[in-house]
Amino acid sequence: MEVKLPSFDSVFSVDCVIFGFEAGELKILLIERNEEPYKDWLALPGYIVEQDESIDDAAERILYELTGLRDLHMQQFHTFGEVNRHPQGRVITVAYYALIRINGQKELRPITQYARKAFWHPVNELPKLAFDHSEIFKTAFNKIRRRLNYQPIAFELLPEKFTLTQLQSLYEAVENRKLDKRNFRKKMLSYGFLKELDEKQKGVSYRAAKLYKFDRRKYAKIFHNDMNLDK
Amino acid sequence: MEVKLPSFDSVFSVDCVIFGFEAGELKILLIERNEEPYKDWLALPGYIVEQDESIDDAAERILYELTGLRDLHMQQFHTFGEVNRHPQGRVITVAYYALIRINGQKELRPITQYARKAFWHPVNELPKLAFDHSEIFKTAFNKIRRRLNYQPIAFELLPEKFTLTQLQSLYEAVENRKLDKRNFRKKMLSYGFLKELDEKQKGVSYRAAKLYKFDRRKYAKIFHNDMNLDK
């Protein structure tokens, strides 16, 4: 016996909270909408999931179309399903976050017309966002604040080679408090998954700092996990 | 300008992983399906979300209809959106978990015909479940294992008045390892959110243990949070 699924007028969407770190500040990626509803508002990159793609795939596609960014490792974190969150009908949205290196070269360029532009905005003093995106952002921020302390997510935000001071200032930005330099370095190095390089910082007008790399292999060995405990 | 939402043949559903603790074992609630697809299979309680209800509301309603249980505090934990997870069409499911006291009196009785019966099953040696429900369960189990250590979820599984030994055996069941009695008690009591009662255990054929209660107010005061950090 076949049972037919009901055919509702319901739609899934995906919204992305993309974090980056630049100039000592934590930022997220916003777009300026070019479509009703909320035309001209700022919003998280997000759009509707197609029938024949998984939500994970949709998240990647949509982010690419709206910002030009690709191949991020996105992580689902919450689904928002209030009845009236979208003014034009029932839309349930699955929210994803990702952490990336903000890279001057990488140009942010919307591919579709739905977004007029995409740009980085500091997480402090965010303007009002379209839909319930302010709430979505807040939820994402709380999540990554938590995860910073038991998952190696900090390294996704930093350049591949970084100094300990940069690492510390990232922790300070996310946790919103000052940390002690000596204790921070001692602890980070004690984990044993930071690889000290022979290189030094360049182009600074003060004593150049040593550069380090995050060693994924060592991390996985030390913590006996596949680096993806989120699920 | 109004933009019309696309009208796909897409459906949201909700699935619930309800944990309980009984006889030193962690259990979950399963139903026997009485409807295609997967008729006669065991499955997590779950069904389709109506157009005019939030997913949180849907979770409560559906659990009630399938098991007779009500007023649980359910917590969303992941959304499963593979294209072919449901054999009859595109169904994205939002999964919830809850932890409850298994209570002999409370009868499990499906209200609708979609489930033939509902019953508790130990989390060890689970049979194969319908759809991707085995994966959903696994994800839920990992989540609560994690949360046990930074959220007071253990107390939702125990009777209101419990002994320290019961609390310990719950931790042991979830973490799947033995804990040291003296250290466990010392640590738990040191938090200061357990209230020692004047009462003792009754009906045991050995020395009766003191009963304790979880003091929600103290907990909230101590940890400066609203006891709901999940979001």
Next chain:
DNA sequence: AATATAGTGTGTGAAAATTACACCATTAAA
């Protein structure tokens, strides 16, 4: 009444982790 049974309840010392804290070194630019 004696005894067997089963779980309750308690303390200490060693090791590890966390915290607080201050000064000299190096580089580039002025």
Next chain:
DNA sequence: TTTAATGGTGTAATTTTCACACACTATATT
């Protein structure tokens, strides 16, 4: 050569974690 800016380093006190064993008590059994 001086200055401005950040890099880099060690120690002692405190707190937390961990390992570990035995006497007590309530009931059931004989």
